[in-house]
Amino acid sequence: MFRSDAIAYLPLLGTAILATVLFVFLAVIKGRKTAKVSYLTFLALVILISDCVYTVYNPGITNFVLLLLLAAAVLLPYLVMLAFAKPKAEEPKAPLAEEIKKPEIVVEDLKPEEVNLIEKGRSFVSMASDSFGKKDGMQNLLDEINKTFVEITGADGGAVLMVDDFEDSINVKSFTGVFPPPYRLPEDLPHKELRVSTSFKFANFALRDNIFGEIASSGKAEIINSPKNDPRIIENGPEDFLKLGSFIFIPVRLPGRDVVIGLIALSKNPGREFTQEEFDWALTLTGFVESALKTTINFQVYSEKNEISKESKIAENLQNILLPKKLPPLPGISFGSYAVHTEGVCSDSFDVLPVRPDRTSLFLMDVAGKGTNSFLVMSMIRSMIRLLVNTPQPAGTILSLANREICGEVNFEHFASVALINYNAQKKTVQFSSAGTTPVFLYSAQKQTIERKSLASEPLGVEKTTSYKDIQFTVSEGDIIITYTDGLVEALDSAGKQYSLNRLLSIVKTNSKSSGKQIADLVKADMKQFVGSEVLHDDQTLLAVKIQ
Structure with missing residues (x-):
C-alpha cells in the first residue's frame, strides 16, 4: 500500500489522529454547552482529517495544499468575525473577603x-x-x-x-x-x-x-x-x-x-x-x-382573614356532613341532585326523607350570608323541617312554623329561601310550599311544556307573622319536578354572561326521557363547560325528580 518513502507520510496520519481527537473534544464541549463552538470549526476539522488521509493514500503535494487551503477558507470568515467584533465588557471580579470594606457612613452630629x-x-x-x-x-x-x-x-x-x-x-x-x-x-x-x-x-x-x-x-x-x-x-x-x-x-x-x-x-x-x-x-x-x-x-x-378562612372551613365541613350520603329506594320517583359548594360560603343544603308510605319529602334551602352564622340558621331550619315532616302537617304550615321559630330565636339577620316538596306516590300528588327565591318548576310529559308552580313570597326569617301557602297538583309518569338555588342560574362565564334559567330548562326539556340522576349529571357537565376556570361566588344546588 505504501511506497518506499511512505514513512514520510506518518506525520500526516498523526495530524489526522490529533484532529480527530480535537473534533471529539469540541463535540463534547458543544454538547455540554460549556463553551460556544462554531459549526465551521467542525467543518474545517473534517476537511483537514480528510486531506491528511487522502494524501497518505494518494501521494501528491498539490491535492494536499488545495484541501488545506479549503479548510482555511472555511475557518477564515469565522476568525475575521471574532477578530473585529465588539469586545464584551469584562465582568468585574468579586473582591476577596479581605478586600471587602464596609462603606463609611458619615453621620451628622445630632441634637439630644x-x-x-x-x-x-x-x-x-x-x-x-x-x-x-x-x-x-x-x-x-x-x-x-x-x-x-x-x-x-x-x-x-x-x-x-x-x-x-x-x-x-x-x-x-x-x-x-x-x-x-x-x-x-x-x-x-x-x-x-x-x-x-x-x-x-x-x-x-x-x-x-x-x-x-x-x-x-x-x-x-x-x-x-x-x-x-x-x-x-x-x-x-x-x-x-x-x-x-x-x-x-x-x-x-x-x-x-x-x-x-x-x-x-x-x-x-x-x-x-x-x-x-x-x-x-x-x-x-x-x-x-x-x-x-x-x-x-x-x-x-x-x-381577620385567617380567622374567617378557618371559620368558613369549619362551616363548610359541617355543611357537607348534613348532605344525604346514601338514599334508600324512593317509591315512584327517580331522583337526581347536583351540588357544588363555594369555599367559605356555606349557604345551600338539601335533604330527601321517605318519611311514610304516602309521603316522600324533599327540601332545598339557600341561606343568605356566609360562614358559621349561615350554618347555624341552616341546621336549625333543617332540624325543624325533619321533625315536622313526620307529622300530617302540610308543607305551608311546616314552613310557617319554622319561620316563626327562626324569627323568635335568631338574634342576627340571616334569611333563608326554602322549597319543601311532599310527594304521595300512591296518589301521584305533589304538595309543596316555597319561601324566598327558591322556585319549583314542573315539566309535563304530556304537554311537553315547563311551567313555574311556585309563587313569590318572603324568605324565612324576615317577618314572624308570615304565612306560607300550600300548592298542590297531580303528576303523571314522565313528569319532572325541578328546583334549584339562584347560585346556579346566576353563575358567570369568563365574559360575565349568566348561565340563565332558559339554558337550564332547555337541558331538562331536551333530555326529558332521561332519569332524574341523568338530568342532574347533564346540568353538572353543562355548567362545568360554561363556567370553565372562572371562580364561583355562590353555592349551586339542583334537585331533579322524575315521576315513574
Whole structure:
C-alpha cells in the first residue's frame, strides 16, 4: 500500500489522529454547552482529517495544499468575525473577603432632642410588632403614641383619632390630659369638665363640618396658634376649661397608599403656643407612627382573614356532613341532585326523607350570608323541617312554623329561601310550599311544556307573622319536578354572561326521557363547560325528580 518513502507520510496520519481527537473534544464541549463552538470549526476539522488521509493514500503535494487551503477558507470568515467584533465588557471580579470594606457612613452630629425623637420612633415600631396577637395591643400602641407626642411637644392634652371608612367618620381612640373641645358641643351636654372630657373620649365626628374631619379630609398638617381667628374652630363657653389655646393637627397616612387613616391632635392651654420646632418634631415622629400603624393594621387584616378562612372551613365541613350520603329506594320517583359548594360560603343544603308510605319529602334551602352564622340558621331550619315532616302537617304550615321559630330565636339577620316538596306516590300528588327565591318548576310529559308552580313570597326569617301557602297538583309518569338555588342560574362565564334559567330548562326539556340522576349529571357537565376556570361566588344546588 505504501511506497518506499511512505514513512514520510506518518506525520500526516498523526495530524489526522490529533484532529480527530480535537473534533471529539469540541463535540463534547458543544454538547455540554460549556463553551460556544462554531459549526465551521467542525467543518474545517473534517476537511483537514480528510486531506491528511487522502494524501497518505494518494501521494501528491498539490491535492494536499488545495484541501488545506479549503479548510482555511472555511475557518477564515469565522476568525475575521471574532477578530473585529465588539469586545464584551469584562465582568468585574468579586473582591476577596479581605478586600471587602464596609462603606463609611458619615453621620451628622445630632441634637439630644433629635436623638430622643429617633429613639421614641423606634419604640413605636418595636411596640407595634410586640402588639401582634394581644387583645389590647392596638389600644396600647395608640395610648403610647398619644403620650409620647404630648411629652415631645410639651402639650397639655392630646388625642389620637382613627378614620372609619365604613361609617365615613373619624373616632377618638386615645385621649390624655386637658383638651378643650374645638368643636360644637351637644346642646344637652352640661358644661362640666368631667362630662365634657368623658364625652370627647368616646366621640366620633363626620369627615366634614368640624376641625378633625376637615384636617383628615384635606390631609394637610396644621399648627393653629390663633384658634379664635379660624372659622373651623368653635369655642363653647366662657368656662376656663373650655377656653382655647393652641392646636396642632397632623394627619396620619398609610405608607405606600397615601390614604389618611388617622389624626394626631395636640392642645396647649391659653397663654401657651406651639413653636415651629415642636411642630417639626411632631411631623418627624408621625413618620414612625405611620410605619408602626401600617405593620399593626396589616397584621390585623391578615389575622381577620385567617380567622374567617378557618371559620368558613369549619362551616363548610359541617355543611357537607348534613348532605344525604346514601338514599334508600324512593317509591315512584327517580331522583337526581347536583351540588357544588363555594369555599367559605356555606349557604345551600338539601335533604330527601321517605318519611311514610304516602309521603316522600324533599327540601332545598339557600341561606343568605356566609360562614358559621349561615350554618347555624341552616341546621336549625333543617332540624325543624325533619321533625315536622313526620307529622300530617302540610308543607305551608311546616314552613310557617319554622319561620316563626327562626324569627323568635335568631338574634342576627340571616334569611333563608326554602322549597319543601311532599310527594304521595300512591296518589301521584305533589304538595309543596316555597319561601324566598327558591322556585319549583314542573315539566309535563304530556304537554311537553315547563311551567313555574311556585309563587313569590318572603324568605324565612324576615317577618314572624308570615304565612306560607300550600300548592298542590297531580303528576303523571314522565313528569319532572325541578328546583334549584339562584347560585346556579346566576353563575358567570369568563365574559360575565349568566348561565340563565332558559339554558337550564332547555337541558331538562331536551333530555326529558332521561332519569332524574341523568338530568342532574347533564346540568353538572353543562355548567362545568360554561363556567370553565372562572371562580364561583355562590353555592349551586339542583334537585331533579322524575315521576315513574
